[in-house]
Amino acid sequence: MPSATDPSATEPPAPDPSGLWIAGAGGVGREALDTALAPGVPVAGFLDDRQHGATVRGLPVRRPAELEPGARYLVGIADPAVRQRLAALLDGLGAEPVTLVHPRALIAPETLLGPGCLVMGGAYVSSSVRLGAHSQVHYNATVGHDAVFGERVTVYPGGNVSGAVLLADGATVGSNAVVLQGRKIGAGAFIGAAAVVTRDIPPGAVVVGSPARPLRGA
Known part of the structure; x- marks a missing residue:
C-alpha cells in the first residue's frame, strides 16, 4: 500500500487500454480514480462530453458514446439523474458496470x-x-x-x-x-x-x- 508521501499514492499509472473507464472527470470522478488507485485497479481514462480530448490526472478523456462494447465502467458523478442517463447510455453500448x-x-x-x-x-x-x-x-x-x-x-x-x-x-x-x-x-x-x-x-x-x-x- 503506498504511503501518503509515495508519489504513486496520488499520481496515476500510465493509461491501461483494458482498464476501467470512469464516467465523469469532475470531483467525484477523480475521487473514484483515487479509490481505484488504492488497490491498484488499472484505469484506462475518463468519459466526459465537456472535457473530451483533454487529459485529467494524466489520463485521456473521451466521449461516453465512444466506449467500446465489453469495456468496463463506473459512473463517478454525484447527481443521480445524470448517473442514470450515463449508465443507460453505456449499458446500451454493451459496456459492463463494475x-x-x-x-x-x-x-x-x-x-x-x-x-x-x-x-x-x-x-x-x-x-x-x-x-x-x-x-x-x-x-x-x-x-x-x-x-x-x-x-x-x-x-x-x-x-x-x-x-x-x-x-x-x-x-x-x-x-x-x-x-x-x-x-x-x-x-x-x-x-x-x-x-x-x-x-x-x-x-x-x-x-x-x-x-x-x-x-x-x-
Whole structure:
C-alpha cells in the first residue's frame, strides 16, 4: 500500500487500454480514480462530453458514446439523474458496470453491492445491507445493518444511515446528515447537510435541519 508521501499514492499509472473507464472527470470522478488507485485497479481514462480530448490526472478523456462494447465502467458523478442517463447510455453500448471499493472501506458480512457501486475510503457498510446498482457511499460515511438502498442512492461524506433504513431510487443523504433507525426515504428525496431525519420522507422532498423539515419554497 503506498504511503501518503509515495508519489504513486496520488499520481496515476500510465493509461491501461483494458482498464476501467470512469464516467465523469469532475470531483467525484477523480475521487473514484483515487479509490481505484488504492488497490491498484488499472484505469484506462475518463468519459466526459465537456472535457473530451483533454487529459485529467494524466489520463485521456473521451466521449461516453465512444466506449467500446465489453469495456468496463463506473459512473463517478454525484447527481443521480445524470448517473442514470450515463449508465443507460453505456449499458446500451454493451459496456459492463463494475463496483469499486476502497481497501480502507469496511464491508460487513452478508452485505450485497449491486453493479456500478462506489464505496470510498473510510466508509463503513454494516451487516446484511443491500446497495442497489450505481449507489455511492462517500468517504467516512456509515450505513447501518439491514439498510436497503434502491438504485443510484448517494450518501455524502460523513453521512450516517442507521439500521433498517430504506432509501428509494435516487435518494441522497447530505454530508454529516443522520437518518434514524427504520426511516423510509422516498425516491429522489434530498436530505440536506447535517439534517437529522426523525420521520419518513416523501418522494422528491428536500429536507433540512434538526429535526429535518421540508425546505421552504422547495
